[in-house]
Structure formats: structure tokens, C-alpha cells
Amino acid sequence: MSQQETPTLKLLLIGNSSVGKSSLLLRFTDDTFLPQDEVSATIGVDFKVSMMEVDGKRYKLTIWDTAGQERFRTLTSSYYRGAQGVILVYDVSNRDTFDALQNWYTELQTYSSSKDVVKMIVGNKVDKESSRVVTYKEGAAMAQKLQTLFIECSAKTKVGVQEAFEELVQKIIETPSLWQKQQAPASTIRVSSNGNDEQESSPCAC
Numbered sequence: 001m002s003q004q005e006t007p008t009l010k011l012l013l014i015g016n017s018s019v020g021k022s023s024l025l026l027r028f029t030d031d032t033f034l035p036q037d038e039v040s041a042t043i044g045v046d047f048k049v050s051m052m053e054v055d056g057k058r059y060k061l062t063i064w065d066t067a068g069q070e071r072f073r074t075l076t077s078s079y080y081r082g083a084q085g086v087i088l089v090y091d092v093s094n095r096d097t098f099d100a101l102q103n104w105y106t107e108l109q110t111y112s113s114s115k116d117v118v119k120m121i122v123g124n125k126v127d128k129e130s131s132r133v134v135t136y137k138e139g140a141a142m143a144q145k146l147q148t149l150f151i152e153c154s155a156k157t158k159v160g161v162q163e164a165f166e167e168l169v170q171k172i173i174e175t176p177s178l179w180q181k182q183q184a185p186a187s188t189i190r191v192s193s194n195g196n197d198e199q200e201s202s203p204c205a206c
């Protein structure tokens with residue numbers, strides 16, 4: 001299959017600072033985990049490209065890693081533009097990060113360019129079982145409330161990481177409206193739901 005025929009998907013990682021967004025991305029793309037002293041907070045946005053094969057077809061994933069810290073967040077709406085899948089990350093050993101999911105969800109709903117964007121809540125750091133403060137049941141209930149997919153994982157031990165990305169991509173593939181968007185003309189007008197962000201955008205902002 002030629003490169004041109006490879007569909008490109010835009011995925012986004014959001015969530016509070018230090019929940020492990022960059023670590024999940026690094027584990028998924030490079031199968032690596034950096035020790036604490038080598039990790040630095042994301043400033044603005046970073047992204048990596050990865051290939052994934054689903055049902056014999058190759059997909060190019062552009063995965064955007066956004067800063068959790070408010071002071072490093074700029075151009076928020078542009079992160080979300082054209083994203084087909086969004087992962088909302090919390091840390092199972094930090095309840096504040098779990099409580100913040102509702103706010104991240106609201107931001108996502110505000111800026112997302114498609115109402116059908118596939119959402120997944122990911123509870124990270126399950127290797128820290130002795131410090132766990134958010135149960136699996138609570139995570140699953142939140143996902144049910146917000147109508148998202150749900151998985152627990154650990155960027156450190158790898159558990160659940162591949163599965164999270166695979167499940168998200170599979171669901172995107174099964175959502176025709178996200179694909180119809182991709183087939184639309186390269187230039188379409190989008191008006192965000194808050195009404196103050198009118199712009200021209202490509203259906204695939206990758």
C-alpha cells in the first residue's frame with residue numbers, strides 16, 4: 001500500500017500535569033519509560049507519529065501530547081482541531097487528577113470539531129497499587145457517566161498501554177462520521193461551539 005493511501009488519525013492526550021501523558025506516549029511509540037529525574041513538564045504541545053495496523057490496514061497516528069499545567073497551555077482550540085480520538089488521563093494515586101476529569105471533558109466538548117470524537121478515560125500508574133486512591137469501579141462509573149471508553153494502565157510497567165491505543169483506534173475506525181469528515185474537501189469552515197473561534201481548517205489537521 002502506498003503512503004498516500006494510509007489514513008492519518010489525530011489523537012490527543014489531555015489531563016492534569018504529572019498524570020503521565022508524556023510517559024504514556026513514550027511507552028506507546030518508543031516502548032520506553034524515563035526515570036523521574038529525566039522527565040520534564042510538557043511546554044505547549046508535543047507530538048509523535050506512529051503506525052498501527054488494524055484488520056490488515058495500516059493507519060498513521062499523530063499523537064499530540066498537551067501540557068497539563070495551565071501556564072503552558074496556549075492555543076487550546078488548535079490542539080483539538082481535527083482530532084478523532086481524545087484520551088483523558090488521570091493518576092489512580094491522585095484524586096485531584098480524577099476530580100479534574102469533568103473539567104477536561106468540558107474543555108473537550110467546547111473545542112472539539114466533531115461531536116463524534118472518540119473519548120477514552122485512562123487511569124494511569126496502576127503499578128502504584130499501594131498508593132491507589134481511585135478504584136477501578138470509580139473510574140468505570142465516571143466513564144459511564146461521560147460516555148467514554150475506559151481502561152487502567154501503567155506507562156511504567158506497560159500494562160494496558162497498547163490496549164488503550166488499539167481500542168481507541170478501533171472505535172474511531174468504527175465511527176463512520178469521523179471518516180466522512182476526512183473525505184470532505186480540504187478546506188471547510190468550522191465554527192466552534194463557543195462561537196468565538198471561526199476559522200478555516202483542514203479535516204485532518206495533521
Ligand SMILES: Nc1nc2c(ncn2[C@@H]2O[C@H](COP(=O)(O)OP(=O)(O)OP(=O)(O)O)[C@@H](O)[C@H]2O)c(=O)[nH]1
Pocket residue numbers: 015016017018019020021022023024034035036037039040041042043066067068069124125126127128153154155156157
Ligand atoms: N509509577 C509510575 N510513575 C509514572 C507513570 N507514568 C508517569 N509516571 C511518572 O509521573 C511523572 C509525570 O509524568 P509525565 O509523563 O511527565 O506527566 P505529564 O502528564 O506528561 O505532565 P505534564 O507534561 O506536566 O502535563 C514522572 O515522574 C513519571 O516518571 C506510571 O505509570 N507509573
